[in-house]
Structures are given as C-alpha cells and as structure tokens.
Amino acid sequence: MSFEDRFAQSLRDTGEELTPHDLTRIVNGGVADGRRRRRRRNAAVVGGSAALALVAVGAAVVPSLTGAAQPREAVGPAARPSMSLAASGAPVSANTRAQQMVTTLESLLPKDGRITDAVGRWVLPDSGTHPMTAPLASLVYDDGKGASSIELALARYPKGDAQLPTCGDPAYVPNDVCHVYQLPGGGRLLIDQGYEYPSRGSGTKDWHAVLDLPDGSHVEMDEWNAAAEKGSGVTRATPPLSPEQLRAIVTSKAWQPLLAAVPKPKPYSKLG
Amino acid sequence: MRAADEQDYLDFATARVGALYRSASLLTTGDPHLAEDLVQETLGRMYVHWRHVSVADNPAAYAHTVLVRVFLSHRRRRSSAEQPTGALPEGVATEEDATLRLTLLDALARLGPRDRAVLVLRYWEDRSVEETARALRSSAGAVRTQSSRALGRLRSILGDSLPDLTRS
Structure with missing residues (x-):
C-alpha cells in the first residue's frame, strides 16, 4: 500500500471521527450569520457603481459639519422628513461626503479615545434606479482599554418600504440581548448585543444599533471588541460603547445633513 | 428569503x-x-x-x-502563524484511533494552510486535480506540484506511523 493510499485511508478514518456535539447550533449560527450579511449588504455595497468613493481620512481632519454635530449629545430621533441640504446648494463631491461620514462619526465618539484606520465611503444610487445606498464610516477606536472596530452606514429606503428592524429569532441567536424601541414620531430603534459567531456565545462580540425612520432614513452601526470584524483577536471584554451610547450616536442630528444628501430612492413598486 | x-x-x-x-x-x-x-x-x-x-x-x-x-x-x-490550541478533537474513540488521529492531525498542522487545503480537497473530498484547482483558483499543474510536495513533507514527518491496512 503506497504512502498516498495509507494517507488517504488515515485521513478518511480521522475525518469520520470528527463530529461536533451540536450540529443544529451550527446551522442556526449559519442562518444568523447569513441574515446579518444580508442586512449589511442591503445597507452596503452597490455593486459596480461608478459613484463609489473610497477615501482614507486621517484623524486630524477638522469636522466640517460643526453646525450640526453635537459631540456626545444624546438627542432624540434624528432626521425629520423635510430636512434640506446646506444653504449654498453647491454640489458636494463624493470625496467630501466620504470625509464627512468619518468626521461626523468621530465627532460623536467619546473624546478620550484614539482613532486610527479611519475610512469613509460615499456611494450613490446606481443610475438613479438602485434603491439602496451605502455611505459608510469605518474606524478603529481605542479608549485605552483595547482597540475596537466601529462602523456606521447610512441608507435611504423608499418611504414606507423600509424593513422595520426586528430582533433575530432566539433559535438562531440564542445569546443575543436584543431590544426594539418604538420612538416618538414613528421611528424604530434596535439595539442588539450579540456575537460575531452567534451560536457560540463567546469570542468576538458584535453589538449593533439600527435606526429606521418613517421617511425611509436608515442609520446602522456596529462595534466589536476587536480591532477587526473577523480573524483578529479579542482586545477587550466588551465593545467600548454602551447601548445608550450607541443609541445616542445613531439618533444624533449630526447625521441629518448626510441623510438629506442621499437621494431619495424610488419606491420599489415603481422600479423596472 | x-x-x-x-x-x-x-x-x-x-x-x-x-x-x-x-x-x-x-x-x-x-x-x-x-x-x-x-x-x-x-x-x-x-x-x-x-x-x-x-x-x-x-x-x-x-x-x-x-x-x-x-x-x-x-x-x-x-x-x-499557526496557533496551537492544544484542544483535542471531540468524540470518543479507541485508544489506537485516537493516537492515529493525533498523529495525522499533528502532521497536517505542520503544513501550510494551502498545502493542507490541497490535501483535504484531493484526499478527503475526493476532488479531481482540476476541481481542486478551480476551488483554489489555481492551475492543475500547480495543484499537482503542491500535492506531491505536501505528501512528501507528510511522509518525512510521519515515517511509518500510518497503518498499512493491507498488512493487517
């Protein structure tokens, strides 16, 4: 029997022995992972869009939305339906918007932390027909107790067509602590303290907040207790921002000018 | 969905x-x-x-x-690099099986991830060289080379410790 054959046989014998205790848990974790991916995709990449702008922004950039940004202010639900863009009316470049995504997020984080790897993105609807956009700010925040990846994305859904945020089925995310809050004015806010790999209930934590407003405005934020979403070690016991801090950031009025700059999508029913 | x-x-x-x-x-x-x-x-x-x-x-x-x-x-x-966890695979087996498993997994752990992927696709999943190449976005020639090199390394690590079923 050749070495190759003996190896193949041994590999089969070994592989057959490797059985997990709980396959259902893994399947449920897979479903939860898939749902989260879908949620992120919906608020994220518009494939092949020519309007994609990816800009790395240093932490030293001066916030340009000072008129609206109220650092650390815990405000009520953001974005009234009839907000309008800056008075000048001059078109603002995608690069500038991408920078504004980052500076706005930075302005809302607690001031005693260090910010690195800040990246902003401003994606506009593809040919005016794609209903989803994905302006995004992504950075690593370290308050001295461990680096943490933080992301915030904006989107505008057709009015009334937004999927209202709901907590995952406990069968799929048994370890999450999740609540949905009805806000004055009809908005809904979800705060979910869960895990990157939902079935395990340990390892990297992914806490996220989703805000949906009646006018279709959508703000979504994730924070991890690791410097990267996956494949990097846990740096601290929990992500740095409390659920209350997440709430304050996603509902901040500072996002209003940026949300207003996202073109309103056509209702799904009128597409194609 | x-x-x-x-x-x-x-x-x-x-x-x-x-x-x-x-x-x-x-x-x-x-x-x-x-x-x-x-x-x-x-x-x-x-x-x-x-x-x-x-x-x-x-x-x-x-x-x-x-x-x-x-x-x-x-x-x-x-x-x-590789993070040895020291964790043993779960499941109950005979002592002899457990030894074989550790030996083989130990040896596989000393290979690079790509070598391991080639061997798992070829010998555990029974994929053809061409299928393996497609899965790894590689060429058939590269897969053949990688496969034989990885087997050679395993052979030098394992020596005669793999059982020969034809002898038993």
Whole structure:
C-alpha cells in the first residue's frame, strides 16, 4: 500500500471521527450569520457603481459639519422628513461626503479615545434606479482599554418600504440581548448585543444599533471588541460603547445633513 | 428569503453541516471552535446567495469550495502563524484511533494552510486535480506540484506511523 493510499485511508478514518456535539447550533449560527450579511449588504455595497468613493481620512481632519454635530449629545430621533441640504446648494463631491461620514462619526465618539484606520465611503444610487445606498464610516477606536472596530452606514429606503428592524429569532441567536424601541414620531430603534459567531456565545462580540425612520432614513452601526470584524483577536471584554451610547450616536442630528444628501430612492413598486 | 426558500436552505444546511464540519476540522487540524466558525461563516455565505446557489449544479460541492476559501482567507487575515490550541478533537474513540488521529492531525498542522487545503480537497473530498484547482483558483499543474510536495513533507514527518491496512 503506497504512502498516498495509507494517507488517504488515515485521513478518511480521522475525518469520520470528527463530529461536533451540536450540529443544529451550527446551522442556526449559519442562518444568523447569513441574515446579518444580508442586512449589511442591503445597507452596503452597490455593486459596480461608478459613484463609489473610497477615501482614507486621517484623524486630524477638522469636522466640517460643526453646525450640526453635537459631540456626545444624546438627542432624540434624528432626521425629520423635510430636512434640506446646506444653504449654498453647491454640489458636494463624493470625496467630501466620504470625509464627512468619518468626521461626523468621530465627532460623536467619546473624546478620550484614539482613532486610527479611519475610512469613509460615499456611494450613490446606481443610475438613479438602485434603491439602496451605502455611505459608510469605518474606524478603529481605542479608549485605552483595547482597540475596537466601529462602523456606521447610512441608507435611504423608499418611504414606507423600509424593513422595520426586528430582533433575530432566539433559535438562531440564542445569546443575543436584543431590544426594539418604538420612538416618538414613528421611528424604530434596535439595539442588539450579540456575537460575531452567534451560536457560540463567546469570542468576538458584535453589538449593533439600527435606526429606521418613517421617511425611509436608515442609520446602522456596529462595534466589536476587536480591532477587526473577523480573524483578529479579542482586545477587550466588551465593545467600548454602551447601548445608550450607541443609541445616542445613531439618533444624533449630526447625521441629518448626510441623510438629506442621499437621494431619495424610488419606491420599489415603481422600479423596472 | 421567502419561507419556502428558507426551508429549502435549512434542509440543505442540515444535510451538509456534518460533512462541512469534518472538512473544517481537518483544515483546522482539530480546532473545534475554529472549525465551527468556518462552517458557520460558510453557511452564512450560502444563505446570502441561496437563490443562485440552490439552482447550481452541485450546491454541496460549492459549499465545500466556499469553506476552503473561507479557511484560506481566515488564515490570511490572521497575521500570526499557526496557533496551537492544544484542544483535542471531540468524540470518543479507541485508544489506537485516537493516537492515529493525533498523529495525522499533528502532521497536517505542520503544513501550510494551502498545502493542507490541497490535501483535504484531493484526499478527503475526493476532488479531481482540476476541481481542486478551480476551488483554489489555481492551475492543475500547480495543484499537482503542491500535492506531491505536501505528501512528501507528510511522509518525512510521519515515517511509518500510518497503518498499512493491507498488512493487517
């Protein structure tokens, strides 16, 4: 029997022995992972869009939305339906918007932390027909107790067509602590303290907040207790921002000018 | 996902999860947590693309390809080298089986992730050289070279410790 054959046989014998205790848990974790991916995709990449702008922004950039940004202010639900863009009316470049995504997020984080790897993105609807956009700010925040990846994305859904945020089925995310809050004015806010790999209930934590407003405005934020979403070690016991801090950031009025700059999508029913 | 599609997906995932886990366990040389993470991520990716995947020729093979790619990208993301966990694979077996398993997994752990992926695809999943090349986005020639080099390394690590079933 050749070495190759003996190896193949041994590999089969070994592989057959490797059985997990709980396959259902893994399947449920897979479903939860898939749902989260879908949620992120919906608020994220518009494939092949020519309007994609990816800009790395240093932490030293001066916030340009000072008129609206109220650092650390815990405000009520953001974005009234009839907000309008800056008075000048001059078109603002995608690069500038991408920078504004980052500076706005930075302005809302607690001031005693260090910010690195800040990246902003401003994606506009593809040919005016794609209903989803994905302006995004992504950075690593370290308050001295461990680096943490933080992301915030904006989107505008057709009015009334937004999927209202709901907590995952406990069968799929048994370890999450999740609540949905009805806000004055009809908005809904979800705060979910869960895990990157939902079935395990340990390892990297992914806490996220989703805000949906009646006018279709959508703000979504994730924070991890690791410097990267996956494949990097846990740096601290929990992500740095409390659920209350997440709430304050996603509902901040500072996002209003940026949300207003996202073109309103056509209702799904009128597409194609 | 519509309810019917979701049920379809759940049937698929339930049927395949064991095989995916075993492949993942070999790729991670017996790290049960990492194997579980990889399978979960693989199933998550399948979920997102299910409408397209479900009508593909062979969704099961596709899932294993996704698994191997998730494994390799996970390895790339993890900048540190192999992290020996010391964790033994779970399950009860005879002492002799357990020894064989450790020996083989130990030896596999000394290979690079790509070498391991080639061997798992070729010898555990019984993929052809061409299929392995497609899964790894490589060429048939490169897979042949990598495969024989990895086997050579294993042979020098394992010596005669693998049982020869024809002798027993």
